[in-house]
Amino acid sequence: MQTGYYSSAAGMVSQFNRLDTIANNLANVNTNGFKEDNLIVGDFMRIYQEKRDELPNQNQTKEAAQFINRTMTKAPQIVDSYTDFSVGEMQKSTNSLDFALAREGLFFAVKTPEGVRLTRDGAFSMNDEGKLVTKQGYEVLGDDGKAITFATTDSAIEVDKNGQIYTNVPGGITLTPNKKLYIAQPENLKNLQKEGDNLYKLEDMQKISTATESGAVLQGFTEKSNVNAVKMMTSLIEANRLVGMYQKAMDTQMNDMNRDAIEKIARKA
Incomplete structure (x- = not known):
């Protein structure tokens, strides 16, 4: 199974969710009293540091290393959302x-x-x-x-x-x-x-x-709204670029790597 493809696809979905939230924030930049929404994308290192004492295998063992390696291939996803209730202008x-x-x-x-x-x-x-x-x-x-x-x-x-x-x-x-x-x-x-x-x-x-x-x-x-338009526009550009990067990674996984593998197998055959 090509875990890289699924991780890239999940990463793209996460960025689509970010784009929806950013677009809603920008649409309400002039709405009285509106409060900015934000999403948190799951980060393996942060999750591991929080949960490492609860691992199902003893630390510093081959079993634990295998568990961590399997976990690292899990796809990124939205793990939390929050609203910034700070006072606007x-x-x-x-x-x-x-x-x-x-x-x-x-x-x-x-x-x-x-x-x-x-x-x-x-x-x-x-x-x-x-x-x-x-x-x-x-x-x-x-x-x-x-x-x-x-x-x-x-x-x-x-x-x-x-x-x-x-x-x-x-x-x-x-x-x-x-x-x-x-x-x-x-x-x-x-x-x-x-x-x-x-x-x-x-x-x-x-x-x-x-x-x-x-x-x-x-x-x-x-x-006024507490949405920072400059920050939101920067986040919008970042999310769009990440979508493009994930799309390229998916294309590489499904086309270039598969074609290379098929060609090598054909030569050996």
């Missing part, structure tokens, strides 16, 4: 209903037809019913778990760094406390699942705490 806006979170690990909570979801995209607006909603029309939740609604007389809306909303007294300019934004803080960011529309899903909503004194809410700002 803050951009000033002219919309008083735009909000950004200046700390990592904090999210706004919104109500969708599938249940409560989390998002970092704070580019909100007010619908015809006076409710604070996302671009997709999902209701933004307050710390009481209900939608945030404004009256038609609320001509002045201000929000402090902890998400407390203040609106003006009808017919006056004095501000009075209204609802408060629900600033969600998941226990473990690794449990978040991307769901589309820049939303995150958490299976166990009990593993979310409320950051009542977050000090991270910025009114009149939007958080």
